[in-house]
Amino acid sequence: MSKTIGIVTSGGDAPGMNAAIRAVTRVAHSNGLQVIGFERGWDGLLTNSYRKLTPRSVGGIIQLGGTILHTLRCPAFEEPGGVETGAETLHANNVDGLVVIGGDGSFRGALELSKQSGVPMMGIPATIDNDVFGTDETIGFDTAVNTAVGAIDKIRDTAISHERIFIVEVMGRKRGFLALEVGICVGAEVILIPEKPLDTCDVIKIMEENSKKGKRAGIIVAAEGIGDTSKLAWEMQRQTESEIRLSILGYAQRGGSPTARSRLLASLFAEKAVELLCEGRGNLAIGLQNGVIKSTELEKAAKTTKPLDLRLLKVAEMLAI
Numbered sequence: 001m002s003k004t005i006g007i008v009t010s011g012g013d014a015p016g017m018n019a020a021i022r023a024v025t026r027v028a029h030s031n032g033l034q035v036i037g038f039e040r041g042w043d044g045l046l047t048n049s050y051r052k053l054t055p056r057s058v059g060g061i062i063q064l065g066g067t068i069l070h071t072l073r074c075p076a077f078e079e080p081g082g083v084e085t086g087a088e089t090l091h092a093n094n095v096d097g098l099v100v101i102g103g104d105g106s107f108r109g110a111l112e113l114s115k116q117s118g119v120p121m122m123g124i125p126a127t128i129d130n131d132v133f134g135t136d137e138t139i140g141f142d143t144a145v146n147t148a149v150g151a152i153d154k155i156r157d158t159a160i161s162h163e164r165i166f167i168v169e170v171m172g173r174k175r176g177f178l179a180l181e182v183g184i185c186v187g188a189e190v191i192l193i194p195e196k197p198l199d200t201c202d203v204i205k206i207m208e209e210n211s212k213k214g215k216r217a218g219i220i221v222a223a224e225g226i227g228d229t230s231k232l233a234w235e236m237q238r239q240t241e242s243e244i245r246l247s248i249l250g251y252a253q254r255g256g257s258p259t260a261r262s263r264l265l266a267s268l269f270a271e272k273a274v275e276l277l278c279e280g281r282g283n284l285a286i287g288l289q290n291g292v293i294k295s296t297e298l299e300k301a302a303k304t305t306k307p308l309d310l311r312l313l314k315v316a317e318m319l320a321i
Ligand code: F6P
Pocket: 012, 073, 103, 127, 128, 129, 171, 172, 173, 174, 224, 254
């Protein structure tokens, strides 16, 4: 009987997850493996809900945002008995390896499941936050950057026309990867990230200096992780004579057709994941490291904080004079 690998997409969706599902399925079939896809993240393992994936059933999805397998944040999986049920599901379906597509929280779930079941896990990092250790870039990050840049370019038109300052809040959970890259790409006057907090007074000072230099409009890109941006907007409005507006980009950043780069990363990560499973390896996370597809111990990827290159903030400051 041929071996079976399972796929699960877990946590927040990210553009390119479907490209990864497609590629895992097709590479696995090319290697003589069967594939099943669990539905709705870890919930699929709690309820034994899955579908068979074939090269044909994953046709026409490479360009789709979201995940055809659906996903959810599944606290029940972390409750007593959750991981045990998941392990039983894997055994009942003779799953020989599980590919987990998601962020570090999903990787932590995979580790627990592997300890309980003995089934080898392969993590494929997919999140718009780009906050997973062991990879320079996660699936979906490039798409989210481009989505946010497109939106902020439009906001810039209004900022210039009305000579206003806009605070634009982008996602990123507790980290500033998305805000930093987006900020550089839109030419933000200020980038606010949790890794290098600025006081409201500092932000006002920068904007006042800009005004003296003749810059009457401005874009402040703020990571959601810095805290309450509406309070910041209100406080800036109160302390200055400028018109301050806040725009929260929100979930639009998570959806949409994946960029070519997100699709490519998804395809290459998936190929590596299946290759390693075929070699009998397990409990690894795939990643891009200095342009090369590599793997890291899943435990390390799940538990290490990814460093953010703060030199980029300096570059952004120089570019904003
Ligand atoms: O991890 C992706 C992300 O969109 C974060 O940027 C954000 O903080 C979070 O998910 C929102 O989570 P939820 O979908 O549970 O509201």
